[in-house]
Amino acid sequence: MLKALGMASRPRTLYEKIWDAHVVDQRADGTCLVFIDRHLVHEVTSPQAFEGLRVAGRKVRRPDLTLAVPDHNLPTTPRKDAAGNRLPIADPESAQQLAALEQNAPAFGIRYIGATDREQGIVHVVGPEQGFSLPGTTIVCGDSHTACHGGLGALAFGIGTSEVEHVLATQTLLLTPSKTMEVRVEGALGPGVTAKDLALEIIRRIGAAGGTGHVIEYTGSTIRALSVEGRLTVSNMSIEGGARAGLIAPDDVTFAYLKGRPMAPKGADWDAAVSYWRTLVTDPGATYDRTVLIDAAEIAPNVTWGTSPEDVVPITGVVPDPMDFADPSKQEAARKSLAYMGLEPGMRMQDVAVENIFIGSCTNSRIEDLRAAAAVLKGRKKAPGVKWAIVVPGSGLVKEQAEAEGLDRVFKDAGLEWREPGCSACLGMNPDKVPPGERSASTSNRNFVGRQGPGARTHLVSPAMAAAAAVTGRLSDVREMGGDA
Amino acid sequence: MDPVNHVEGKAYPFGRKNVDTDVIIPAHWLKTISRIGLGRGAFEALRAEPGNLFDDPAYAGSPILIAGDNFGCGSSREHAAWALGDMGIKAVIAPSFSDIFSGNAFKNGILTVVLPQEAIDRLMEVAKTDEIHVDLENQTVTTPFQDRFSFEIDPFRKQCLMGGLDEIGMTMAMDAQISNYEQRAAAAWPWQAGGANA
Structure with a gap:
């Protein structure tokens, strides 16, 4: 009891x-x-x-x-x-x-x-x-x-x-109880580096099976500095690192986000809830089964090159050579990935042309994500080589908020489509799909073979990076775009 | 669920790492409202390749699948377990499984057997020519060549599998404990009570 x-x-x-x-x-x-x-x-x-x-x-x-x-x-x-x-x-x-x-x-x-x-x-x-x-x-x-x-x-x-x-x-x-893993991230994220880049960095470091059997708790100053939207993005992709669940201790940022929401507690219930929620922190002296430390300053805007979410490189990087991996089975997997993705070792990621842009999914379709994409797209047009570019708000309320802020106009003026809420092109089971053999810069969470449609080639990126790719028609470093980005 | 104890027969020497549930059953098969018939969609993209393992007559109807690390990663879709079951798979042997997939497989009477990579390498060889025997009661995988690999399994899962138990029925029999918890929770965290009706 x-x-x-x-x-x-x-x-x-x-x-x-x-x-x-x-x-x-x-x-x-x-x-x-x-x-x-x-x-x-x-x-x-x-x-x-x-x-x-x-x-x-x-x-x-x-x-x-x-x-x-x-x-x-x-x-x-x-x-x-x-x-x-x-x-x-x-x-x-x-x-x-x-x-x-x-x-x-x-x-x-x-x-x-x-x-x-x-x-x-x-x-x-x-x-x-x-x-x-x-x-x-x-x-x-x-x-x-x-x-x-x-x-x-x-x-x-x-x-x-x-x-x-x-x-x-x-x-x-x-x-049965899970094991615990602490992923502690300290320091400030650089300009143009977002919660999505952090999530991809964590998966690159621990691997797609690194969190199997564990629940990950994300801690450290970088996590504390994230908005709730950013925290949801990081925790969302725990599963891509093999962990069934992620956790971020609730704090004043969380409480401010929840207060006044339709189904959130109200009145005296709210006060009682907040005082209980303040106890939901890991006690000093408690131990995790494993701890991973990450320096936020080392993280660049990230992009995936392969067909596993662990296949991550900085946008400034190149497509890896399968022989660079020590594990023979990873070498084989990388060869298959590159054949599927139509990429050659040593290619600069920034030279990879994309025909499709998807901004949406449970990872990146909240208001902050749409603002970040709109900041890059404002006053610009999508590149002629980009055939299909859609922005799919995560909910009807996100859609209303974005429209109130004029973000829909920014997207439409740039030549992107503004859609109704849903899972959309994240998973290829509704009409929104990437055609076979074509490439997408996608803010979703999985770059699996056929995930966005049979034969589709997915590069996972942040909303700002997807917007940058829409403008240039290739995977691009949002830090070189100038303006608000 | 039918009781499970021995799985014996040919095995697909698949061996691939990080096989995700989109590979096991692509999303367009998920529009069904039934649990049956998904075997037709199993490994659809791989089966489009001529000479693929799953359409090789030498392995037709094999009840065992041998895979690499992190089998069943990705989506929670139980359709992946239904698809494997529908194509006749009764046991998957791999160095590791995604947590959600192994739970789904278990609920459908499919054994997920964890063995070290060296054992997997050996079984991949054996599977090319001979049968493999998974014995749940004794928690062993054996071959006709005197190979014998022991595996661990959660005792509760083992009991459920061997007894073919209805988990929901078992839990419903604990109604008094659940009701008791609900009363304690309502007193301790009254703000949670509203739920979707708040």
Whole structure:
């Protein structure tokens, strides 16, 4: 009981505090039944879970702790005609999957933010923005980028559909504790270097499997200096480093972000919440299983060259030679990556031409991301070689805010398309895709083979770097663009 | 879930590192609302290459897949486990797995066996000609050539797999403990109660 209320005396990490506070029961073999405070549901990984409940005659235990939003499948073209009527979804399979969520949510008593509601967006943008995601809570979603919410100090991780069904039915999960890794970043990020560049740097250093079995806590002055948007970006990509979850201790920056959000606590509840949230820090003397130190001054704007998110070089760098890697299996993987990407060892990254630009995704579609891209694009035009360039806000509310600031005009004047919110070209399951053999500068999170469409070649970059690439038609160093950038 | 104990037969000597779930099952297959039939989409991009491993008649119907480090990284899509199961895979052997994938595989009765790279290298050789035997009860992988590799598995997972247990049913039987926790949590953190209805 003491432990469950967070009163244990041993120094504990932030992860251990949140874990201890959520253990419902511990089995003799060490497996724990863990309570889930918040469950986000989208259309792709939920239909089979709802079907499972139906077949077994089970209900959703806590619909009040569950929030459903469509995002993955939704086209980002206009959703209503001039008269305000909903437009049909052209792809019949997508339409069926979206209709399933629209029917399942009310049938099981779950709050549903629909495709044409102004609050609709990517689940990982909507959760924090609505104040549904809170520090110290456990948050799950059938999506690996649930790690994103760790930027608020929540223990948030992706789950499969069987686990979605388990949470719907019981509001718990059976889990074993993770190991802990501290990634401590100290110092100031240089001009043009953003949270995304930091995230890519961390993955380059620890590797795509470096965080397997761990929860990463990001600490240090660089992390503390990030906005909540930046923290969400860093935590979002924990999964690309193999960690199921990331964590950043909540502080005044977090509280200022959450205050007044629709689902955030209010009045006396708010004050009580903040005083509890202030205890959510790693105690002096608590130990991590592993610590990685990074000097922020060493980080340049980064870009990926291969088909794993660990394949990162500074924009000033060159395509590596597979023989430069010590590990023979990495040499082989690098050869395959370069063949897929159509790159030769020694090529300057800044000489790589791109035909497609994607600014969006749960990694980089919040207001700060759009401001950073607009600052580079203001008064400029996209290069003639750039055939397709889209900006996809993370939610309807981000879209409204951006329009109020005139960012949409900047994008449109520069020749970019301004779209409706959704996952878009991050994952190639809606109409937004990069054509085979073509290259994209993309603010998303994965450069896997075929991720943005069959044969698509993805270079992961920050929003400012994607904007710079749009202007020059090649991967470019945003620090050489002049102006506000 | 059907009980799982022994998996015996041919194995695909795949061996690749960092195989992500987009490679196992591309996103356009995720629009289904069913769990079945995804084997057709498994390793789709690799299968487009002539002479690929997965369409080699020598390995047709193999119940075991041998892979490299970090198998199943990336997306949480359980469709990856469903696709492997649908193509007949009952065990994957690799030096490491992504956490989410191994959980998904387990929920679908697919064993994820972690062995060191040296053992993987040996099994890759054996798989070209002979069968491999995974014994869950004794936690061993053996070959007809007296190779014997022991592996670790979470005891709870082992029990669930061998018993073919319904995890949701087991947890629902703990309703009293969950209700008790909910009351304690409501008292300790009242501001969390509103959830999506706040």
